[in-house]
Amino acid sequence: EPEVTQTPSHQVTQMGQEVILRCVPISNHLYFYWYRQILGQKVEFLVSFYNNEISEKSEIFDDQFSVERPDGSNFTLKIRSTKLEDSAMYFCASSAGQGSTDTQYFGPGTRLTVL
Amino acid sequence: AQKVTQAQTEISVVEKEDVTLDCVYETRDTTYYLFWYKQPPSGELVFLIRRNSFDEQNEISGRYSWNFQKSTSSFNFTITASQVVDSAVYFCALSEAFPYNTDKLIFGTGTRLQVFP
Numbered sequence: 001e002p003e004v005t006q007t008p009s010h011q012v013t014q015m016g017q018e019v020i021l022r023c024v025p026i027s028n029h030l031y032f033y034w035y036r037q038i039l040g041q042k043v044e045f046l047v048s049f050y051n052n053e054i055s056e057k058s059e060i061f062d063d064q065f066s067v068e069r070p071d072g073s074n075f076t077l078k079i080r081s082t083k084l085e086d087s088a089m090y091f092c093a094s095s096a097g098q099g100s101t102d103t104q105y106f107g108p109g110t111r112l113t114v115l
Numbered sequence: 116a117q118k119v120t121q122a123q124t125e126i127s128v129v130e131k132e133d134v135t136l137d138c139v140y141e142t143r144d145t146t147y148y149l150f151w152y153k154q155p156p157s158g159e160l161v162f163l164i165r166r167n168s169f170d171e172q173n174e175i176s177g178r179y180s181w182n183f184q185k186s187t188s189s190f191n192f193t194i195t196a197s198q199v200v201d202s203a204v205y206f207c208a209l210s211e212a213f214p215y216n217t218d219k220l221i222f223g224t225g226t227r228l229q230v231f232p
Contacts (some may be wrong), residue, residue: 033218043160043206045219056218091160099218100210101148101167106160 002026004107006092012113013082021077021110023092032075033093033104034067036060043091048099049075082114117142119209121223128197129231136192136226138207144168146213149183149190150220154204166190167212197230204228 005024013019025032034046047057049067066078075094079086089111093104118141128134140149151163164174166183174181178195194201204227208220 031218035220042224043208043220043222045221048218058219089158098216099220100212100216103150103162103165104220105162106152108157108159111158 002028004092004094004105006090006107006110008110009108010111010113012115015084015114016081019079019082019112021079021090021092021112023075023077023107024073025075025092025094026096026105027073029094029096029105031055031095031097031099031102031104032067032069033095033099034077035091035093035106036088037091037109038088046077050098079112082112084114087112087114117209117211117221119207119221119223121205121207121226123226124224125227125229127229127231130198131196132230133193133195134197134228134230136194136205136207136228138190138192138223140188140190140207140209142188142209142211144211144213144215146211148210148212150208150210151181151190151192152206152208152222154206154225156203160206163192194228197228199230199232202228202230 007022032049037043047061048055064080089109091109092107095102095104120139147168153161180193182191204225206225207223
Protein backbone atom coordinates (compact mmCIF):
# COMPACT_ATOMS: atom_id res chain seq x y z
CA GLU A 1 0.00 0.00 0.00
CA PRO A 2 1.42 3.43 -0.94
CA GLU A 3 2.51 5.56 1.98
CA VAL A 4 4.06 8.92 2.76
CA THR A 5 7.69 8.67 3.87
CA GLN A 6 9.76 11.22 5.79
CA THR A 7 13.45 11.63 6.49
CA PRO A 8 15.14 11.87 8.86
CA SER A 9 13.09 10.32 11.63
CA HIS A 10 14.91 12.44 14.20
CA GLN A 11 16.95 15.60 13.69
CA VAL A 12 18.91 17.37 16.39
CA THR A 13 20.18 20.86 15.66
CA GLN A 14 21.60 23.90 17.38
CA MET A 15 19.54 27.06 17.74
CA GLY A 16 20.06 29.33 14.75
CA GLN A 17 20.91 26.55 12.34
CA GLU A 18 18.98 25.79 9.20
CA VAL A 19 17.19 22.44 8.85
CA ILE A 20 15.52 20.77 5.91
CA LEU A 21 12.91 18.13 6.52
CA ARG A 22 12.15 15.81 3.63
CA CYS A 23 9.03 14.04 2.55
CA VAL A 24 8.05 11.77 -0.31
CA PRO A 25 4.27 12.00 -0.77
CA ILE A 26 2.14 9.23 -2.22
CA SER A 27 3.01 9.13 -5.88
CA ASN A 28 -0.31 10.07 -7.53
CA HIS A 29 -1.22 12.72 -4.96
CA LEU A 30 -1.30 16.37 -5.98
CA TYR A 31 -1.79 18.22 -2.68
CA PHE A 32 0.86 18.36 0.01
CA TYR A 33 0.89 19.61 3.57
CA TRP A 34 3.06 20.16 6.62
CA TYR A 35 1.76 19.98 10.17
CA ARG A 36 3.54 20.09 13.48
CA GLN A 37 2.84 18.66 16.91
CA ILE A 38 4.59 20.08 19.94
CA LEU A 39 5.10 17.31 22.48
CA GLY A 40 1.84 16.35 24.16
CA GLN A 41 -0.21 18.88 22.23
CA LYS A 42 -2.54 18.81 19.28
CA VAL A 43 -1.55 18.65 15.65
CA GLU A 44 -1.39 22.10 13.99
CA PHE A 45 -1.54 22.99 10.32
CA LEU A 46 1.44 24.84 8.86
CA VAL A 47 1.05 25.00 5.08
CA SER A 48 -0.55 23.44 2.03
CA PHE A 49 1.02 23.25 -1.41
CA TYR A 50 -0.47 22.61 -4.80
CA ASN A 51 0.69 23.12 -8.37
CA ASN A 52 4.11 24.31 -7.18
CA GLU A 53 2.85 27.06 -4.96
CA ILE A 54 1.59 27.61 -1.45
CA SER A 55 -2.20 27.51 -1.40
CA GLU A 56 -2.71 28.20 2.29
CA LYS A 57 -0.57 28.86 5.35
CA SER A 58 -1.14 29.41 9.03
CA GLU A 59 0.15 32.19 11.25
CA ILE A 60 2.83 29.80 12.51
CA PHE A 61 4.32 29.63 9.01
CA ASP A 62 6.31 32.85 9.12
CA ASP A 63 9.30 34.00 7.06
CA GLN A 64 11.56 31.46 8.78
CA PHE A 65 9.72 28.66 7.02
CA SER A 66 9.67 27.74 3.36
CA VAL A 67 8.50 24.77 1.31
CA GLU A 68 9.65 23.41 -1.98
CA ARG A 69 9.06 20.58 -4.37
CA PRO A 70 12.54 20.36 -5.87
CA ASP A 71 11.76 17.43 -8.14
CA GLY A 72 8.87 15.18 -9.04
CA SER A 73 8.90 13.22 -5.82
CA ASN A 74 10.27 15.18 -2.87
CA PHE A 75 8.54 17.84 -0.80
CA THR A 76 10.65 19.75 1.70
CA LEU A 77 10.16 22.04 4.66
CA LYS A 78 13.03 24.39 5.46
CA ILE A 79 13.39 26.25 8.72
CA ARG A 80 15.95 28.96 8.11
CA SER A 81 17.09 29.80 11.64
CA THR A 82 15.73 27.39 14.21
CA LYS A 83 14.50 28.49 17.61
CA LEU A 84 14.00 26.43 20.74
CA GLU A 85 10.24 26.62 20.26
CA ASP A 86 10.53 24.92 16.87
CA SER A 87 11.17 21.65 18.68
CA ALA A 88 8.26 19.44 17.67
CA MET A 89 7.20 16.49 15.55
CA TYR A 90 6.72 17.59 11.96
CA PHE A 91 4.30 15.62 9.83
CA CYS A 92 4.07 15.67 6.08
CA ALA A 93 0.76 14.69 4.48
CA SER A 94 -0.61 14.32 0.99
CA SER A 95 -4.00 13.92 -0.65
CA ALA A 96 -5.22 13.09 -4.12
CA GLY A 97 -7.83 15.84 -4.08
CA GLN A 98 -8.09 19.15 -2.31
CA GLY A 99 -7.55 19.06 1.43
CA SER A 100 -10.96 20.45 2.26
CA THR A 101 -12.74 17.40 0.82
CA ASP A 102 -10.25 14.58 0.51
CA THR A 103 -8.41 12.43 3.01
CA GLN A 104 -4.94 13.58 4.00
CA TYR A 105 -2.53 10.71 4.59
CA PHE A 106 0.28 11.38 7.00
CA GLY A 107 3.88 10.28 7.08
CA PRO A 108 5.55 8.90 10.21
CA GLY A 109 6.91 12.30 11.21
CA THR A 110 10.30 13.87 11.86
CA ARG A 111 11.10 14.70 15.44
CA LEU A 112 13.04 17.96 15.49
CA THR A 113 14.99 18.83 18.61
CA VAL A 114 16.52 22.30 18.82
CA LEU A 115 19.20 22.71 21.48
CA ALA B 116 -15.15 29.84 14.97
CA GLN B 117 -13.93 26.45 13.80
CA LYS B 118 -13.07 24.19 16.65
CA VAL B 119 -12.88 20.54 17.65
CA THR B 120 -13.30 19.59 21.29
CA GLN B 121 -12.31 16.27 22.77
CA ALA B 122 -13.21 16.70 26.40
CA GLN B 123 -11.81 13.36 27.52
CA THR B 124 -8.08 13.77 28.02
CA GLU B 125 -7.41 10.19 29.05
CA ILE B 126 -9.48 7.03 29.33
CA SER B 127 -8.37 3.75 30.89
CA VAL B 128 -10.24 0.52 30.35
CA VAL B 129 -9.64 -3.16 30.82
CA GLU B 130 -9.43 -5.38 27.77
CA LYS B 131 -12.78 -6.44 26.30
CA GLU B 132 -14.58 -3.37 27.64
CA ASP B 133 -16.37 -1.09 25.18
CA VAL B 134 -15.21 2.51 25.10
CA THR B 135 -16.58 5.66 23.47
CA LEU B 136 -14.44 8.63 22.56
CA ASP B 137 -16.33 11.89 22.29
CA CYS B 138 -15.84 14.61 19.68
CA VAL B 139 -17.77 17.86 19.42
CA TYR B 140 -17.12 20.32 16.61
CA GLU B 141 -17.96 23.89 15.67
CA THR B 142 -17.96 25.06 12.10
CA ARG B 143 -19.13 28.00 10.03
CA ASP B 144 -19.53 25.85 6.92
CA THR B 145 -22.54 23.96 5.56
CA THR B 146 -20.31 21.39 3.88
CA TYR B 147 -17.56 19.92 5.98
CA TYR B 148 -15.77 16.67 6.66
CA LEU B 149 -14.97 14.91 9.90
CA PHE B 150 -12.10 12.52 10.50
CA TRP B 151 -10.64 10.27 13.13
CA TYR B 152 -6.91 9.52 13.28
CA LYS B 153 -5.05 7.15 15.57
CA GLN B 154 -1.58 7.94 16.93
CA PRO B 155 -0.01 4.82 18.45
CA PRO B 156 3.03 5.06 20.75
CA SER B 157 5.31 4.89 17.69
CA GLY B 158 4.04 8.37 16.77
CA GLU B 159 2.61 8.13 13.27
CA LEU B 160 -0.89 9.36 12.43
CA VAL B 161 -3.10 6.64 11.02
CA PHE B 162 -6.28 7.56 9.17
CA LEU B 163 -9.37 5.74 10.42
CA ILE B 164 -12.45 7.33 8.87
CA ARG B 165 -13.83 10.31 6.94
CA ARG B 166 -17.47 11.43 6.93
CA ASN B 167 -19.07 14.31 5.08
CA SER B 168 -21.65 16.59 6.60
CA PHE B 169 -24.47 15.22 4.47
CA ASP B 170 -23.99 11.63 5.48
CA GLU B 171 -25.31 11.00 8.97
CA GLN B 172 -25.42 7.26 8.67
CA ASN B 173 -23.52 5.51 11.39
CA GLU B 174 -20.63 3.41 10.22
CA ILE B 175 -19.23 0.16 11.52
CA SER B 176 -15.88 -1.33 10.62
CA GLY B 177 -15.06 -4.43 12.60
CA ARG B 178 -14.82 -3.43 16.25
CA TYR B 179 -14.96 0.27 15.38
CA SER B 180 -18.13 2.30 14.97
CA TRP B 181 -18.85 5.97 14.51
CA ASN B 182 -21.94 7.95 15.46
CA PHE B 183 -22.38 11.25 13.62
CA GLN B 184 -25.13 13.50 14.97
CA LYS B 185 -25.45 16.85 13.26
CA SER B 186 -28.08 18.04 15.74
CA THR B 187 -25.53 17.94 18.57
CA SER B 188 -22.44 18.59 16.38
CA SER B 189 -20.89 15.37 17.56
CA PHE B 190 -18.92 12.60 15.90
CA ASN B 191 -18.25 9.94 18.51
CA PHE B 192 -16.10 6.86 18.11
CA THR B 193 -16.77 3.56 19.85
CA ILE B 194 -14.40 0.65 20.15
CA THR B 195 -16.15 -2.59 21.02
CA ALA B 196 -14.31 -5.27 22.97
CA SER B 197 -11.17 -3.17 23.31
CA GLN B 198 -7.74 -4.75 22.96
CA VAL B 199 -4.32 -3.73 24.24
CA VAL B 200 -3.33 -2.84 20.65
CA ASP B 201 -6.01 -0.13 20.70
CA SER B 202 -3.90 1.84 23.18
CA ALA B 203 -3.11 5.12 21.44
CA VAL B 204 -4.03 8.76 21.24
CA TYR B 205 -7.08 9.30 19.08
CA PHE B 206 -7.64 12.61 17.29
CA CYS B 207 -10.86 13.92 15.84
CA ALA B 208 -10.43 16.47 13.03
CA LEU B 209 -12.52 18.79 10.87
CA SER B 210 -12.08 20.24 7.40
CA GLU B 211 -14.29 22.94 5.94
CA ALA B 212 -15.33 22.71 2.31
CA PHE B 213 -18.11 25.22 1.61
CA PRO B 214 -18.38 28.14 1.57
CA TYR B 215 -15.10 28.67 3.44
CA ASN B 216 -13.02 26.21 1.48
CA THR B 217 -9.86 25.59 3.47
CA ASP B 218 -7.15 22.96 3.12
CA LYS B 219 -6.27 22.64 6.75
CA LEU B 220 -7.40 19.95 9.11
CA ILE B 221 -8.44 21.32 12.48
CA PHE B 222 -7.54 18.80 15.14
CA GLY B 223 -8.89 18.28 18.61
CA THR B 224 -6.51 17.88 21.51
CA GLY B 225 -6.80 14.10 21.41
CA THR B 226 -7.90 11.41 23.83
CA ARG B 227 -5.31 9.03 25.20
CA LEU B 228 -6.79 5.55 25.47
CA GLN B 229 -5.03 2.99 27.62
CA VAL B 230 -6.27 -0.57 27.46
CA PHE B 231 -4.98 -2.81 30.21
CA PRO B 232 -4.83 -6.60 29.94
